[in-house]
Amino acid sequence: MSENRKALCEMADGLFADLRGADFAAAWPKLEEAGFGSLLVPEADGGFGGDWGDLAAIMRLAGMHALAAPLGEHIITTHVLSACGVEASGLVTIAPSQGAPVPWGRHADQIICAREGELHLVSGSAEHGESPVGEPRDSITYDWNAAKPLAYSADPIALIAFLRVCQTAGALDGALKLAIDYCSQRVQFGKPLSKFQAVQQSIALLAVEAAAVNCAAQGAADALDRGGPGHASELEIAAAKLRANIAIKTGSALAHQVHGAIGFTRDYPLHELTRRMMGWRSEGGNDTYWSQIIGMQAIGWGGAGLWHNLTQRTDS
Amino acid sequence: MQTFAVHPFKAPKNAAEIRSELRAFLAANQPNDDPVRxxxxxxxxxxxxxxxxxxxGYVGMLWPKEYGGHERSPLERYIVLEELLAAGAPVGAHWIADRQTGPLLLRYGTQEQREKYLPGMAAGETYACIGLSEPNSGSxxxxxxxxxxxxxxxxLINGQKVWTTGAHISHAMLALVRSEEGSERQQGLSQFLIDLDTPGVTVRPIMDMFGGQDFNEVFFEDVLIPHGALVGVQGEGWKQATAELALERSGPERYLSSHAxxxxxxxxxxxxxxxxxVATIGRLVAEMWTLRQMSMSVAAKLASGEDPVVEAAVVKDLGNSFEQEMPLLVQAVVDADLADNTTLARLLSSLLQNSPSFSLRGGTREIIRGIIARGLGLR
Structure with a gap:
């Protein structure tokens, strides 16, 4: 763990809370000014010198505060470009795959996109699209003639998946907090909803799902810190994303259920979390995508081999 | 809001060595009997x-050497436990003594009690059971x-315990009983370690719905045990038993029961x-991997001397749901008749029938979620 994580998180928590509800135009200059971009750039190269666990912690807070900006994408692309010795200018986002909608594509000066298994820095023109909550997810026509190959081995789908897992960890914790606060105040049948066992059991299960994603996010970050993006962390990111998708299904439904109608209104902040999560389930690989990859990997290892490989990866 | 603060699990330096030694031990000693076991x-x-x-040296690993233990670290022991469970090793006989009763004696027991029981427990020869439930006292x-x-x-002990796992093979029961006449609820309870060969003790197996005989009813009729059988402080039984339950609920057995x-x-x-x-395997592996992260976090918190009571409840609840759902998910996709004599069909049939108990033993799902709700400040 980076020694500076605590201070970093306090700063991020305060800033993201201030930026809640702010659109990209209002939020981005503040985020740039705060200097998050260089989080994963080594200190020797003028960066913050953080690790993937730091990124996980920051993205968890971004998810909790429904931050409407491509912060994680920007931190990862800055890291990749720095590692390749390529000078970055402006906002660079990342495409999960060539045909996939690109997060905040219209705001990006350039995009990191994989072609034939290799990362490239490429420009393009954006056709606007939106996620359920209204964030840009744009269809890009790439200008491959001016593409610059990058000597960095990573699967962009996995990188996006990692960001969404961390954001989900925070969003579920945020939804849990809203549920607890609301049910502790709302009185029906002469007592707060939180005193009804049926409601307690639902909120407990929401907490369990939130806990699962928090642990999955940490496990994926640990794998990235051990072996970097690529083969050494693919299984962990895959498992974490698939688990996060399951948790969104259960957790969002429970959060809405215990809130009743108020949680379904535009004015109440729950939808800022749940509508984002609904979109994240299909970004960075859906259930089928990752379950096939994990399943084939496990079959390749065999029953005992699965256990041997999982344990070996955390023993080092 | 973070109910489950992730505790970093720093694997011991010799983790790989521990695993390879244990795997060699299992290759030589694990019985090649019915795979359903x-x-x-x-x-x-x-x-x-x-x-x-x-x-x-794999039982009583944390205990002092003077009591037959091995003075290893909690995370070394955790690695051994998860290896044994993943391999499906038949660890039931000594499991409770190693997990609960031994540690309880080290915490609350007298010198005499430690000397009497711990060396046999550490040798894998003395077994214990937990006397909590009674016919009118479940949750x-x-x-x-x-x-x-x-x-x-x-x-002088009188009364009856029920659902006591392993009483029929155990040497002693750690029982929670009312030592103060007329006392109510959590007051006036004490823990006693009762030798089950004492006159007046009757152990009667209860056959479970699967045909297994794991749990029992145990009758006490004017059972006279020595003054020295009181464990810890008279009247403090509730507090002591609750601390013990945290040990009971925090281990990797709460998500690995269906791993075979x-x-x-x-x-x-x-x-x-x-x-x-392939998709079902992928999903199950993803859930298992996540539970392992959670379980390791609980182990790390426990090892650092903190009490992960809510986190342990979270892992138990999620683990039970996972190990119960697994046979159903497998059954939904494999082309296997439960009458088949394949290992897969037999394991499937066995777990379909055994898994309803997983969210009952060690605290029902409802009790466990109540503990989580209390941790969230809802009650």
């Missing part, structure tokens, strides 16, 4: 295996009525298996 293996009783395990444990009356000759089925499903599949089988 690999499922839910921490209730599979095999005294011969427990003795071999004790001899090799409402504070209503126990089995009584202890102090006499000049010792304590996952391993067998993977072995019975290949690259050409239908996508729905």
């Amino acid at each position: 690999r499922a839910n293996c921490w209730t599979t009783f095999d005294p011969q295996f427990s003795k071999a395990l004790g001899k090799a 409402d444990l504070a209503s126990v009525r089995t009584s202890a009356r102090r006499t000049d000759d010792g304590w 089925l996952l391993a067998e499903l993977i072995d019975a599949s290949g690259p050409d298996s239908p996508p729905e089988i």
Whole structure:
């Protein structure tokens, strides 16, 4: 763990809370000014010198505060470009795959996109699209003639998946907090909803799902810190994303259920979390995508081999 | 809001060494008997295996050497436990003594009690069971009525315990009983370690719906035990038993009971298996991997001396749901008749029938979620 994580998180928590509800135009200059971009750039190269666990912690807070900006994408692309010795200018986002909608594509000066298994820095023109909550997810026509190959081995789908897992960890914790606060105040049948066992059991299960994603996010970050993006962390990111998708299904439904109608209104902040999560389930690989990859990997290892490989990866 | 603060699990330097030594031990000592015994293996009783395990130093790993222990670290022990469970080793006979009763004696027991029981427990030869539930006290444990009356000759025990796992193979029961006449609820309870060969003790097995005989009812009729059988402080039984329950609920056995089925499903599949089988394996592995992260976090918190009572409840709840759902998910995709004599079909049939108990033992799902709700400040 980076020694500076605590201070970093306090700063991020305060800033993201201030930026809640702010659109990209209002939020981005503040985020740039705060200097998050260089989080994963080594200190020797003028960066913050953080690790993937730091990124996980920051993205968890971004998810909790429904931050409407491509912060994680920007931190990862800055890291990749720095590692390749390529000078970055402006906002660079990342495409999960060539045909996939690109997060905040219209705001990006350039995009990191994989072609034939290799990362490239490429420009393009954006056709606007939106996620359920209204964030840009744009269809890009790439200008491959001016593409610059990058000597960095990573699967962009996995990188996006990692960001969404961390954001989900925070969003579920945020939804849990809203549920607890609301049910502790709302009185029906002469007592707060939180005193009804049926409601307690639902909120407990929401907490369990939130806990699962928090642990999955940490496990994926640990794998990235051990072996970097690529083969050494693919299984962990895959498992974490698939688990996060399951948790969104259960957790969002429970959060809405215990809130009743108020949680379904535009004015109440729950939808800022749940509508984002609904979109994240299909970004960075859906259930089928990752379950096939994990399943084939496990079959390749065999029953005992699965256990041997999982344990070996955390023993080092 | 973060109910489950992730505790970093720093694997011991010798982790790989511990695993390879244990795997070699298992290759030489794990009985090659009915594969069904690999499922839910921490209730599979095999005294011969427990003795071999004790001899090799894998029981009482944390305990002082003077009591037959090995003074290893909590995370070294955690690695051994998860290896044994993943391999489906028959660890049921000594499991409770190693997990709960031994540590309880080290915390609250007298020198005499430690000397009497711990060396045998560490050797994998002395087994213990936990006397909590009674016919009228299940989830409402504070209503126990089995009584202890102090006499000049010792304590006189009368009453009945039920659902006592392993009582039929155990040497002693750690029982929660009412030592103060007329006391109510959590007050006036004490813990006693009762030798089950004492006159007046009757152990009667209860056959479970699967035909297994894991749990029992135990009757006490004027059972006279020595004054020295009181464990800890008279009247503090509730507090002591609750601390013990945290140990009972925090281990990797709460998500690995069905692991043998996952391993067998993977072995019975290949690259050409239908996508729905591959997807089911993928999903199960993702959930298992996540639970392992959670379980390791609990172990790390416990090892650092903190009490992960809510986190342990979270892992138990999620783990139970996972190990219960697994046989149903497998059944939904594999082309296996439960009458087949394949290992896969037999494990599947066994776990379908055994898994309803997983969210009952060690605290029902409702009690566990109540503990989580309390941790969230809802009650």
